[in-house]
Amino acid sequence: MSAHRVLVIDDDPRYLDLLQFTLEAEGFEVCLAQNAAEGMKQAVAGRPDVIVTDVAMPDMDGYVLAAGLKADARTAEIPLIFVTARGLEADRWTGQSMGAAEYLTKPFSIVELVQRIRNICRVHSEKGT
Amino acid sequence: MMDPDAAGADAGQASDLGLCRQVIETTPDIVYILNPESVIVEANPPLCRLLRRSREKLLGDKVSAHLDRDCVAMTERVLKEIVERRLPQRSTRSFQVPGSEPQTYEVMESPLLRDGQVWAIAGIGREITQEVVLERKLWDARESRQWSVDFALRTALGLVRGYIYTLCQGGLADEERRMRYVKVIEEEIDHISKIIEDMLDIRRFEGGDLSLSGDVVGVGDCIAHVMLQFADEAQRRDIELEVDVSRDMNPVCVPREALLRILHNLAQNAIHYTLHRGRVVVEARDHESYVEIHVRDNGVGIPEDEIPYIFEKYYRGKSISTSPTQGTGLGLAVTRTLVEALGGKVWVNSRVGAGCDFGVVIPRQPFGFNEFGEPESWKLTSATSDSATIV
Numbered sequence: 001m002s003a004h005r006v007l008v009i010d011d012d013p014r015y016l017d018l019l020q021f022t023l024e025a026e027g028f029e030v031c032l033a034q035n036a037a038e039g040m041k042q043a044v045a046g047r048p049d050v051i052v053t054d055v056a057m058p059d060m061d062g063y064v065l066a067a068g069l070k071a072d073a074r075t076a077e078i079p080l081i082f083v084t085a086r087g088l089e090a091d092r093w094t095g096q097s098m099g100a101a102e103y104l105t106k107p108f109s110i111v112e113l114v115q116r117i118r119n120i121c122r123v124h125s126e127k128g129t
Numbered sequence: 130m131m132d133p134d135a136a137g138a139d140a141g142q143a144s145d146l147g148l149c150r151q152v153i154e155t156t157p158d159i160v161y162i163l164n165p166e167s168v169i170v171e172a173n174p175p176l177c178r179l180l181r182r183s184r185e186k187l188l189g190d191k192v193s194a195h196l197d198r199d200c201v202a203m204t205e206r207v208l209k210e211i212v213e214r215r216l217p218q219r220s221t222r223s224f225q226v227p228g229s230e231p232q233t234y235e236v237m238e239s240p241l242l243r244d245g246q247v248w249a250i251a252g253i254g255r256e257i258t259q260e261v262v263l264e265r266k267l268w269d270a271r272e273s274r275q276w277s278v279d280f281a282l283r284t285a286l287g288l289v290r291g292y293i294y295t296l297c298q299g300g301l302a303d304e305e306r307r308m309r310y311v312k313v314i315e316e317e318i319d320h321i322s323k324i325i326e327d328m329l330d331i332r333r334f335e336g337g338d339l340s341l342s343g344d345v346v347g348v349g350d351c352i353a354h355v356m357l358q359f360a361d362e363a364q365r366r367d368i369e370l371e372v373d374v375s376r377d378m379n380p381v382c383v384p385r386e387a388l389l390r391i392l393h394n395l396a397q398n399a400i401h402y403t404l405h406r407g408r409v410v411v412e413a414r415d416h417e418s419y420v421e422i423h424v425r426d427n428g429v430g431i432p433e434d435e436i437p438y439i440f441e442k443y444y445r446g447k448s449i450s451t452s453p454t455q456g457t458g459l460g461l462a463v464t465r466t467l468v469e470a471l472g473g474k475v476w477v478n479s480r481v482g483a484g485c486d487f488g489v490v491i492p493r494q495p496f497g498f499n500e501f502g503e504p505e506s507w508k509l510t511s512a513t514s515d516s517a518t519i520v
Contacts, residue, residue: 012284014288014313015287015288015291018288021295021306022298060216061219063219064216064217064218067216067217067239068216071239085279085280085283086280098237106283106287107283107286107287107288107289107290107291108290110290110291110294
């Protein structure tokens with residue numbers, strides 16, 4: 001069985017490095033984007049199984065990115081996980097109303113993130129079969 | 130005879146459309162479609178109830194016929210942006226029909242494309258409670274002043290937690306990577322400590338509860354000490370650090386810790402807003418009764434309208450930091466308080482795209498010596514005080 005592909009979008013290279021290393025160690029195929037516009041391009045080109053994205057990025061709000069992905073038939077079905085330092089209830093609400101599969105607040109647990117990605121991949125694999 | 134598969138697909142599609150229609154009609158959210166000229170193409174029952182019109186009366190009308198002027202202006206502005214950028218927009222909008230209380234909705238509007246052109250805009254809005262509105266206003270207020278201590282702490286703690294987890298997992302055979310991760314942890318812990326120190330200092334200043342002792346310190350030594358703290362970050366980001374201090378500078382009589390904090394905050398600010406391959410210069414000059422220090426960079430600069438506010442507590446400029454480390458808007462406020470407590474002055478000259486020049490003057494001997502010839506200790510009496518009290 002081929003590895004599930006995860007696209008990670010974050011403007012902080014240290015988070016990209018961390019998530020690439022840990023997710024690859026868990027058997028995922030990982031691609032990275034350092035801004036939302038690049039993330040959108042990679043989502044269309046690479047069709048990842050899951051997208052893990054930051055919210056506060058300089059070029060585009062992660063919520064706007066999410067709406068852009070949902071509006072494009074090629075990326076609309078890709079599950080999204082928001083990983084953000086915005087911890088207000090209103091932000092969680094917004095993230096979920098944007099169709100996010102999961103919303104994790106920094107400082108998040110890597111174990112929890114990996115588990116949630118696995119759950120999403122499992123549900124989607126079952127749907128596909 | 131009809132192909133049974135095709136018939137099944139048609140039936141499936143019809144059933145999908147029926148389902149969509151059902152969802153749109155039964156959801157408590159408002160759902161609508163507008164054309165780019167803001168004419169209503171579709172409106173679901175909650176929107177009809179909100180505007181107190183039947184669907185038939187709404188379809189074909191411009192939104193301006195049913196909404197108050199502010200809401201129309203905002204809707205038209207958002208539509209224009211969606212058509213131009215072909216990207217969705219999120220906004221909070223207050224709808225008010227005559228004779229009723231305004232109702233606030235969180236609205237997401239997305240472009241509907243046909244042959245690459247926006248032919249309509251689909252909107253979904255959810256009414257939000259006053260509690261959520263207040264929370265969002267608080268966030269907006271924070272964001273507009275870029276008040277982000279919590280944001281900076283969460284970001285830093287997330288890195289520490291993630292990298293510690295990775296190190297604890299073992300299997301990091303790559304020594305260079307392991308050292309890099311340890312370095313990130315160290316830097317972020319320093320960053321968290323600095324945020325906490327700044328917050329405590331602000332509280333102490335406000336409570337008039339800060340006592341420090343005066344020292345005879347060399348300005349050049351303090352500058353060298355601070356430059357060393359930023360050497361790694363500067364090297365990593367290809368920023369040139371330069372120190373220009375004359376060798377024969379006389380010492381000053383100020384609390385060493387305070388001078389280090391002033392220099393640290395100014396240097397950190399310069400590095401955070403300087404681009405790769407940029408340059409930060411720290412310069413110190415002797416004058417008869419005071420020393421003058423400049424921290425110059427050729428970074429992104431500060432817009433003119435923000436300059437009056439940048440020493441305000443929790444204020445962070447709209448310029449995008451070039452460093453991944455999150456600022457808090459406390460550093461420059463602490464700097465000004467310390468400089469003024471020493472009887473000095475801090476200011477900035479800046480131009481967007483050209484960089485900043487932060488200048489500081491500090492009296493050489495603000496608080497004198499006691500009867501034993503030792504520097505006087507001093508205490509801040511209040512945050513609003515322009516001078517410190519000798520105790």
